[in-house]
Amino acid sequence: MNSFIEARLQLARADFTLDVDLKLPGHGVTALFGPSGCGKTTCLRSLAGLERARGRVTVNQKIWQDDQSKQWLPTHQRALGYVFQEASLFAHLSVQKNIAYGLKRTPVERRQVSKERAVELLGIGHLLERMPATLSGGERQRVAIARALATSPEVLLMDEPLAALDAQRKAEVLPYLEQLQRQLQIPIVYVSHSMDEVARLAQHMVLLNAGRVLAQGSVTELLSNLDLPLAHGDVASSVVHATVQSHDAADHLSTLIFDGGQLQLVMARPRQVGSQVQLRVQARDVSLSLHRPEASSILNILPMQVLGLREDGPGQTMVSLQAGNTRLLARITQHSARALALQAGMQVYAQIKGMALLD
Numbered sequence: 001m002n003s004f005i006e007a008r009l010q011l012a013r014a015d016f017t018l019d020v021d022l023k024l025p026g027h028g029v030t031a032l033f034g035p036s037g038c039g040k041t042t043c044l045r046s047l048a049g050l051e052r053a054r055g056r057v058t059v060n061q062k063i064w065q066d067d068q069s070k071q072w073l074p075t076h077q078r079a080l081g082y083v084f085q086e087a088s089l090f091a092h093l094s095v096q097k098n099i100a101y102g103l104k105r106t107p108v109e110r111r112q113v114s115k116e117r118a119v120e121l122l123g124i125g126h127l128l129e130r131m132p133a134t135l136s137g138g139e140r141q142r143v144a145i146a147r148a149l150a151t152s153p154e155v156l157l158m159d160e161p162l163a164a165l166d167a168q169r170k171a172e173v174l175p176y177l178e179q180l181q182r183q184l185q186i187p188i189v190y191v192s193h194s195m196d197e198v199a200r201l202a203q204h205m206v207l208l209n210a211g212r213v214l215a216q217g218s219v220t221e222l223l224s225n226l227d228l229p230l231a232h233g234d235v236a237s238s239v240v241h242a243t244v245q246s247h248d249a250a251d252h253l254s255t256l257i258f259d260g261g262q263l264q265l266v267m268a269r270p271r272q273v274g275s276q277v278q279l280r281v282q283a284r285d286v287s288l289s290l291h292r293p294e295a296s297s298i299l300n301i302l303p304m305q306v307l308g309l310r311e312d313g314p315g316q317t318m319v320s321l322q323a324g325n326t327r328l329l330a331r332i333t334q335h336s337a338r339a340l341a342l343q344a345g346m347q348v349y350a351q352i353k354g355m356a357l358l359d
């Protein structure tokens, strides 16, 4: 089956070579993730035609570039919206006119996102008459995203759109990004080097290293793949997708169900029953036992199967676990792994000492 976006890209610079083969889905957010200098921006710019890599790019089976048959669409003829780190608005045009500019670029028959819809999705209705210089960084970035959306792109390309914002502004813009991907069918390719952002926003991930693809697939799977660097070290974590099943108001305790079991979480602000939530569980917050611990203060004790284990630095072992379709990592001491005689296939109880709600 064809992927929505297929890109084979090669580009050589003095000290850097990009050589990637990407197959990206036509829905949700795909994160391009990896260390500084690994080629995330170069990759995104090459997809957009802002960088002249060699190769072939097809989006929704339309050819944007094919060097073999000498086809090349310039950026403005590619149905994409591009959001840069720093919002690049026209300083002499009001917010309204900036967005209208995006719309004007789009032939009537291709218009799918109206100006009103873009304005509503980004919550900028009250800013329409303002000039860019009078906006905060977060507001500017929301306008830039609305302008990109108003072109009704087949794909939104975002290059660390939150990187230039402080923590407070980031928190202000993130919910709009989440809303975008929930409400629109437009796939987003999102460059980030922040695992927090990736865990919160993305369902798919391309892991880059030194200009190459180390792995691509679902975020949940890649995070817990012991063959990849993400699943190692003190910051390794997993993401659990769950649905709110009930809420006990007296104890402020919500019961969440996920594919593989259920969890309980104290929620100061309870979510509606039936709503979807994402939880991040740090590997260091998960311990293991062979029998269900009795009379424990730990709320969440889940029966899981050991998928594999790997030494993880001096004296530590990373254990990958599965229940249903859900994966978790547990970082325990090598001593404990030996004492429990852990091995792939064993049934264990994972005790989760803490988890964070991602949205």
Ligand SMILES: Nc1ncnc2c1ncn2[C@@H]1O[C@H](COP(=O)(O)OP(=O)(O)OP(=O)(O)O)[C@@H](O)[C@H]1O
Binding pocket: 013, 015, 016, 034, 035, 036, 037, 038, 039, 040, 041, 042, 043, 193
């Ligand atoms: N215009 C340029 N001219 C020459 N080399 C460049 C240019 N832009 C980027 N590079 C180099 O290409 C490599 C990839 O850079 P790129 O910006 O794609 O990485 P990145 O993963 O996006 O990094 P970061 O997370 O720091 O933004 C780096 O070695 C960088 O120094």
